[in-house]
Amino acid sequence: MADYYLDITAERCPITFVKAKLLVERMQKGESAEIRLHTGEPLENVPRSLRELGHDVADDGPETPDTTVHRLTVVKR
Numbered sequence: 001m002a003d004y005y006l007d008i009t010a011e012r013c014p015i016t017f018v019k020a021k022l023l024v025e026r027m028q029k030g031e032s033a034e035i036r037l038h039t040g041e042p043l044e045n046v047p048r049s050l051r052e053l054g055h056d057v058a059d060d061g062p063e064t065p066d067t068t069v070h071r072l073t074v075v076k077r
Contacts, residue, residue, distance in 0.1 A: 002073060006031035008042065009069055015048050016042040020074070024055060027076040035072040036063075044072050050074055 006023050008016045016032040020035055027033060037046060039062075047057045063069045 002032040002034040002064045007036040009036055010036055013041045017046050020046050022077055029076055031076055039068045
């Protein structure tokens, strides 16, 4: 279970990354967040950008086989 949860499925880039970054900035080292986002630009940019900032990011995959919504797990480093 993650320490934080963020649903950015209603947002568009670059706001998706901005909201994810603001959440991670509020977290303590070692805490985790579950981020819910759409495939396409958000799924490409958010994980890449968070990794570039030094955090661990795992793509937990789509919520269901026929959905465009993915879940990421981010651990602040």
